[in-house]
Amino acid sequence: PLPEGSSTVLLLMLVTVAIWAAIRVLFFFLFSRLKGEREEAVVPPLLRHLIMVVVCAFSFFVVLKIFYPSLSLTGVVVGSTVFSAILGLSLQDILSNFFSGIALAVEKPLRIGDWVTIGGKEGLVTEITWRSTRLRMRDNNLLVIPNSVLAKEVVLNFSHPSRLHRKSVRVGVAYPHAPRVVVSVLEAAARRVEAVLENPPPEALVSDFADCSVVYELRYWLPDYDKVPDAASRVRIEVYDALKQAGRRSPFP
Numbered sequence: 001p002l003p004e005g006s007s008t009v010l011l012l013m014l015v016t017v018a019i020w021a022a023i024r025v026l027f028f029f030l031f032s033r034l035k036g037e038r039e040e041a042v043v044p045p046l047l048r049h050l051i052m053v054v055v056c057a058f059s060f061f062v063v064l065k066i067f068y069p070s071l072s073l074t075g076v077v078v079g080s081t082v083f084s085a086i087l088g089l090s091l092q093d094i095l096s097n098f099f100s101g102i103a104l105a106v107e108k109p110l111r112i113g114d115w116v117t118i119g120g121k122e123g124l125v126t127e128i129t130w131r132s133t134r135l136r137m138r139d140n141n142l143l144v145i146p147n148s149v150l151a152k153e154v155v156l157n158f159s160h161p162s163r164l165h166r167k168s169v170r171v172g173v174a175y176p177h178a179p180r181v182v183v184s185v186l187e188a189a190a191r192r193v194e195a196v197l198e199n200p201p202p203e204a205l206v207s208d209f210a211d212c213s214v215v216y217e218l219r220y221w222l223p224d225y226d227k228v229p230d231a232a233s234r235v236r237i238e239v240y241d242a243l244k245q246a247g248r249r250s251p252f253p
Contacts, residue, residue: 011067019059023052100147101130114159115225118145124226138229158225164197165225167232171239172213179206179214181246189242190220195231197221 110116114125116135123135123143133150135143145153158165173182183204190202200221208215218239222231 015063015067016060019063020056023055023059100151101128103151104128104133104147109155110157111159114157116158117156118150119153121145163224164200165222165228166200166219167222167228167235168217168219169232169235169239170207171216171218171243172210173216173243174213177214179216182214182216182243185242185246186216186218186239189238190218190235192238192242193220193231193234195222195227196235197223 104110110125110128110133112125112128116123116125118133118135121135121137121143123137125133126136126142127134130147132147133145135145137143171186183206186204187202190196190204191198196202197220202218202220204216204218206214207217218235220231220235222228
């Protein structure tokens with residue numbers, strides 16, 4: 001048989017592990033219920049992990065006090081505070097990233113699957129961790145941005161408040177051609193592109209009277225920002241073909 005002290009320590013370890021497992025199961029069912037039928041979690045994963053660490057730490061001190069009633073936790077807390085201060089000074093960058101990650105998780109300026117521009121870099125958000133946020137660029141390169149850096153940058157999110165995205169192209173057409181006819185030709189050309197939405201419909205506007213041409217702005221909507229490069233090219237091709245077929249001349253040869 002184990003000595004009395006060893007038995008107490010072993011029992012303490014078993015109870016601690018059992019409580020840790022119970023907390024994990026409880027949190028799993030609690031957050032699953034909060035999520036319900038929604039697509040995304042009500043509480044971000046990073047915040048869930050932080051709450052779990054705090055609850056586990058508190059539970060450990062409670063169990064420790066139950067097994068060792070004569071143990072003064074004041075010294076433990078003071079020692080932990082001093083150690084935490086020393087550790088915090090040596091891990092400033094890591095902690096900065098961590099707390100910035102918490103702020104991002106709470107405010108949610110971006111989510112996994114969003115198309116964003118951060119610091120002039122455009123990409124698809126593929127992962128958000130406690131330390132960094134990862135973007136997949138259009139050329140399939142991976143961009144890793146520390147959360148402390150991200151928190152200081154201006155974030156342009158193309159996927160919110162809606163994934164619908166409007167693009168436009170400017171076209172110059174010679175003055176002899178009637179604007180109403182040109183507008184109709186441009187809108188029909190945009191509708192022939194598969195990615196362009198029917199609702200909201202494409203819209204062509206007279207944008208400017210330049211020296212050599214009437215400048216038109218053709219606006220069209222796409223279901224997702226991911227389709228922008230391909231759709232923009234196809235719209236330009238259709239516009240060129242449509243104007244050529246209709247006999248509408250550009251001011252330049």
